[in-house]
Amino acid sequence: MQARARARANIALVKYWGKSDAALNIPAVGSISITLDGLWSDTEIEFDSKLTHDSLLLDGKEDATQLRRVTTCLDLLRREADVEMPARVVSHNNFPTGAGLASSASGFAALVGAATAALGLERSPTELSILARRGSGSAARSVFGGFVEMHVGEASDGNDSYATPLLAADDWPLHVVIAVTETGAKATSSTKGMQSSEATSPFYRAWVESSPADLDAARSAIVSHDFDKLGEVAEHSCMKLHALAMTSRPPILYWNPATLACIDAVRALRRSGVPVFFTIDAGPQLKAVCLPEATDRVAAELHDVSGVVDVLVTGLGPGLEMG
Numbered sequence: 376m377q378a379r380a381r382a383r384a385n386i387a388l389v390k391y392w393g394k395s396d397a398a399l400n401i402p403a404v405g406s407i408s409i410t411l412d413g414l415w416s417d418t419e420i421e422f423d424s425k426l427t428h429d430s431l432l433l434d435g436k437e438d439a440t441q442l443r444r445v446t447t448c449l450d451l452l453r454r455e456a457d458v459e460m461p462a463r464v465v466s467h468n469n470f471p472t473g474a475g476l477a478s479s480a481s482g483f484a485a486l487v488g489a490a491t492a493a494l495g496l497e498r499s500p501t502e503l504s505i506l507a508r509r510g511s512g513s514a515a516r517s518v519f520g521g522f523v524e525m526h527v528g529e530a531s532d533g534n535d536s537y538a539t540p541l542l543a544a545d546d547w548p549l550h551v552v553i554a555v556t557e558t559g560a561k562a563t564s565s566t567k568g569m570q571s572s573e574a575t576s577p578f579y580r581a582w583v584e585s586s587p588a589d590l591d592a593a594r595s596a597i598v599s600h601d602f603d604k605l606g607e608v609a610e611h612s613c614m615k616l617h618a619l620a621m622t623s624r625p626p627i628l629y630w631n632p633a634t635l636a637c638i639d640a641v642r643a644l645r646r647s648g649v650p651v652f653f654t655i656d657a658g659p660q661l662k663a664v665c666l667p668e669a670t671d672r673v674a675a676e677l678h679d680v681s682g683v684v685d686v687l688v689t690g691l692g693p694g695l696e697m698g
């Protein structure tokens with residue numbers, strides 16, 4: 376009753392922010408992401424009848440907040456397998472945890488992969504995506520590699536709210552340069568931030584209503600490999616998300632001065648003809664997406680921005696890997 380799995384982080388180009396059902400974790404909007412090759416979570420799990428409760432060691436440390444979410448997710452799987460045994464979970468991220476670098480996406484996808492294997496549950500990628508969604512909405516996308524679309528679905532039980540692959544990583548091998556501007560955990564989690572935006576931002580309705588058009592635009596840009604069009608819609612979706620955060624009550628500002636300086640740097644690069652666009656999640660890190668020939672230039676420019684403490688470079692990668 377032991378297994379391991381690796382799942383990679385993903386970043387959304389069309390963002391998920393808001394839920395239509397918090398208990399089932401059904402997103403209010405669809406999203407489109409890319410799975411990142413170089414950022415992953417490795418998770419090992421063992422179900423053991425001698426244990427009295429679940430335990431979680433995340434990067435060598437016990438984490439009570441994450442343990443609650445892990446237990447909720449494992450309870451679902453235990454019910455499906457008709458097992459009551461607690462589990463010992465050991466997970467390792469090869470990148471800063473909880474700083475807006477999608478650790479919950481890779482973490483919950485890896486957890487669901489390892490746990491279903493340990494419990495002997497045979498689940499299709501679609502079923503794994505639904506289970507990963509229950510852990511964290513963005514995790515549903517990390518089940519797949521390359522370009523991935525998450526669907527809101529229509530069913531009230533969430534059984535048609537899952538991700539599907541759009542395009543393989545090798546079919547359009549974009550690069551991502553991550554400018555790390557802070558390594559500490561973020562102040563407001565995505566879960567809390569989106570709850571607040573749903574309840575208090577006057578722009579929330581417009582966000583939900585304008586989402587299908589963004590998804591259509593991004594999907595067709597991806598299928599036709601239209602980099603400029605993808606960049607335009609991705610930056611628009613990112614700015615709308617942060618406008619929601621900023622107009623929540625109390626306001627949430629995920630950026631720091633270095634984040635803004637990085638936005639400037641990306642825009643200046645683009646003005647000089649470099650194929651690059653940015654996106655930013657619920658944290659202060661900027662992710663620059665570029666064509667491979669521009670990677671070195673983008674990395675060098677972002678490295679020189681004041682306040683940037685590290686620069687990570689990655690290509691696109693595969694989905695959930697078991698064993």
Ligand code: DP6
Binds near residue numbers: 567656
């Ligand atoms: C800004 O998937 O972390 O990264 O479902 O509550 O766990 P929960 O939220 P989470 O939210 C991700 C928000 C985002 C945008 C995105 O990845 O689409």
